[in-house]
Amino acid sequence: MSIEKKPSKLVQHMLLGPIRAFINLRSDIQVVRNDTKGLKPPYVILSNHVNNWDPLILNSYVDEPICYIAGEPLFRHPFLKHVLNYVGAIRKTKFTNDTSTIRNVLKAKKHGRVIGVFPEGNRNWDGYNEPLIYSTSKLVKLLDVPVVFAKIKGGYLSHPRWGDGHRKGKIELTFEQISDQGDFINASIEDIHNRLTEAMHHDEMAWQRDHKNQYISKHPAHYLERLLFVCPHCQTPGYMYSNKDEFRCLNCNYLVTYTPEGHFESINQPTYHLTPYEWKNWQLQFLRENLFRDDLVNVWGDCLKDPVKLYVSYDQQPFKLVGEGTLTWNNQQFDFINSKDQITFSIHQADGINIQFHHKLDFLYHNAFYRLVFYQPRSSAYKWLQVTKQIKKQEGVSHGT
Incomplete structure (x- = not known):
């Protein structure tokens, strides 16, 4: 399989059959609406992103194999790279412009694929949508194909990004077609963005106030x-x-x-x-x-001190371990310190800062791709991301989650 060649119905059934059975065993899945039934590709599926299982959950209820846009760091893992290439995933570097992604998406359209996009760019942390990446609206206008919004309700509560393990409970799925081919030809990018934002909106806890579902776990507060x-x-x-x-x-x-x-x-x-x-x-x-109060310098200094493993990758190659040490904060920079080295990263020079899963902080720095792995389970990569955001706001730059 690849972008050009989708799997046969037999192969798709062999792959997704056991996955659907496993997903239904773990959660009470209810499909409330499914406008993909009878819809011929190419078309785009946009979805909120709350759970590591989202791509498989969605594809278990869509007859056509979905060609997902996937984060570029996933392709740096040798095994995952083969799997992603096999299923026709499209490589995308998060929060940066990437023309190769556009070329591959257009190729997927040409070959009649269903294109899957998580326009928040990452899983949200609290059940409430992150702002949609603006370039998604440009992509929708460029493709000029039907757009289906998949909404996952209960996915955050069943496995919050900060959490430890799955919580068995109800998940509702809706697949709603919001536009057809030609609907956005004369629309501005801003109008499309507003339309997508409105269609995407989901507040998990507001939904939960009406449904009062229970999500069972032995350790619900971890971590x-x-x-x-x-x-x-x-x-x-x-x-x-x-x-x-x-x-x-x-x-x-x-x-x-x-x-x-x-x-x-x-x-x-x-x-x-x-x-x-x-x-x-x-x-x-x-x-x-x-954050910048003089009387809290020592307090923040103690808070922003975590053991990490530092990795680096060049030219889209697999990550290599630089070393294990301590990450500390020093005004406008992060310092990685161990017995052999001290490596300083100026926050203003770091680009594309985002979190993979819950514990891997990725960023581009001086033509290299770095990854900080917070390997202790109670450490917070999210904390470090929010500190970088506050510093970056001084230069009007925002980053991912």
Whole structure:
């Protein structure tokens, strides 16, 4: 298989049959609407991105094999590269312009493929859509094919990006065709972007308030500190700690429980925030207002100090280990330090900063591709990403999640 040659129905059934059975065993999947039935390719499927299983979940309910646009770092793993090339995945470097991606997408259209895009660019952390990448609207206009929006509801609650393991519960899928060929020919890119943003919108916790589904796990709060690293009670960063269903501040002993419904309940203090989404929004505001306070330099210095493994890749080759050491923050730069080296990265010179999975911070720096792996399970790559965003905002640059 490849972009040009899609798998036969027999091969597709042999691959997706066991996957669909496994997915249905893990979750209660309900397809509420499916406009792909009878729709002939080429067409585009856009979807919110909440779960590592999203590509397989979607393709289990679409008759045609989906040719997904996939993050370029996945192709640097030798085995994954063969798998992705085999299924016709299209390589894309996140948050950068990549003309080869456009050429391959047009090739997929020419050969009658279904093209799958996650226009947020990455999995969201809290069940609420990340802003759509603006270039998605340009791609939709360029392709001029039918557009189907797939919406996954319950996927975040069944396996939040910060979490440890799957939680069995209900997942609803809808496949809604929002446009046909020719519908966007005379539309501006901004109008298309607004239309896609409206169609894409999903607030998982608002949906959950109406449905009250339960998502069962032995350790539902593990590892919330990957996302939430500032205590709302004592307002100190770096002391949050999860255990089973409890989430506690080791500095002031503030304690909440995380329920199977996906919200917080208070134990010993007020519930400042009912959901991770609300807590995260407060935390981002706290970061904006307090990251550069002179009286908190030592506090942030202690918080921004994590053991990591540093990898580097040149010319799209597999990653090679540079070394294991400690990542620290020093004003406008990150320092990687071990017994042999100190490598300094100027944050303003780092491009395309984003997170793979929950613990791999990737970025381009001086014609090389670097990866910082936060190998301790309670470390937060998300924390480091948000710090870089605050610094980058001084030069008007935003990055991915």
